[in-house]
Amino acid sequence: MNNRLKVLRAEHNLTQAQLADLLNVSRQTVNAIEKGKFDPSLPLAFKAARLFKLTIEDIFQDEEAVS
Amino acid sequence: MNDSMDNDWKKCNSINTIRLAKWTAAWVITLAITTFGPIFLWPENDIITVATIGGNFLVGIGMIWANKQHLASLDELQQKIQLNAMGLSLGVGLIVGISYSTLATTGIINAHAEISHLVIVMSLTYMVGIILGNRKYR
Known part of the structure; x- marks a missing residue:
């Protein structure tokens, strides 16, 4: 499955850790999805x-x- | 995961991890008391021995509950890593355990198959599974 998570995160000036906090997951999970x-x-x-x-x-x- | 856990996921996760560590430590301590107590502290007193075994069993149930809470508080990737590691550990434990037991019962090896050996194999396999899982999704 392809995703635009990295692009959207960059557009919103979010770090992986910040996005992880907003989604209630670990930074490792955000990284793995991206x-x-x-x-x-x-x-x-x-x-x-x-x-x-x-x-x-x-x-x-x-x-x-x-x- | 419910809403209250969503609000403070990291804190919830941290609390559950510490709680599991405490229950695990309590189980290990009560197991040590159960194992060495009859030898060094109360020789030939079966009542105390049975009571400590019962206590260790109950603490073990608490440890299982704490582990369940801990697993539930992990995010979906961490749960997947845990599931894969547990599956690997269970499979290897079963296969190695049966093979080892068969070797011992058929007299091919002289060593007596101990349950502690199986626990060591499963623990090491579980640790390897966790390391491999974390490396895979790094």
Whole structure:
């Protein structure tokens, strides 16, 4: 699954640690999601979407659907 | 995770980790008392021995509860790492334990298969699993 989390974080001038605090997860989790090593659960994806005032699809894209 | 935990995730996580450490320490201490007490402190007093074993068992239940609370307070990636490590530990423990026991019962090795050996194998495997998991998602 591809995601724009790193870009959105940069646009909002947030560090990984700050974003992690806002999402109630560890910095390691934010880093793993950004690198595409870990796919978040639906509740966490919704939380990220609410935080950036976007839809889930705006942040996370299905890799197979894109290609 | 409920809302109150959401509000202060780090603090909640820290409290649960410390609580688990305290319960684990209490379990180890009561286990040591149960093991060495009958030898050094109250030789041949079965009532005290049974009471300390019962106490150790109850503290063990508390430790399981604290571990459950600790796991619940972790975020989803940390839970995944823990789950993978526990799965690895359980699988290796089962396979190595059965093989070791079979080697001992068939007389191929002279050593008597002790439960403590299995605990050591499972603990080490669990630690390796945690390290590998953290390295994978670094």
